[in-house]
Amino acid sequence: MSTLSLYKFVAKRPFLTNLLKPVANSYANLSGYRKLGLRYDDIIMEENETVQKALKRLTVEEENSRVMRYRIAFQQSLQQTILPKEQWTKPEDDIRYLTPHINEVVAEEKEREAFDALKIIKN
Structure with a gap:
């Protein structure tokens, strides 16, 4: 899951963060999952x-x-409707709960690969 990301570049610059935050929220709202x-x-x-x-x-x-959340979304999909606006996921509630676990698994896999690639040299 190694992808090119501008996150670190933008996060270090408050001006860019403040500039792109509304754009990112608008994009997330337009995607429809919220x-x-x-x-x-x-x-x-x-x-x-x-x-x-x-x-x-x-x-x-x-x-x-x-x-x-899946059951509610599936039911709304079957009814071809969306939730009332007060039940939409708010940007501050849209926290990453799975991404930290994914990053841990990736780090462990990299560590395992590095450990398995070790070569023992006898003197």
Whole structure:
């Protein structure tokens, strides 16, 4: 999951952060997942082995909340409606709960690969 990201570049510059924050929120609102009550991490593809390992690390509360958000979104999709505006996911509630676990799994995999690549040299 190594992708090119400008996050660190933008995060170090408050001017750019303040400039791009409204654009990012508008883009997230236009994508529509917040109108169904979902969070950003709810729409990450689960078929990836790394994401599967990260999902196993969720707490019971996080897992139950995720399932409820999926059920509500599925019901709204069946009815071809969106939630009332007061039930939309707010930007401040759209926290990353799965991404830290994904980053941990990636770091562990990199560490395992580096450890497996060690060569023992006998003198």
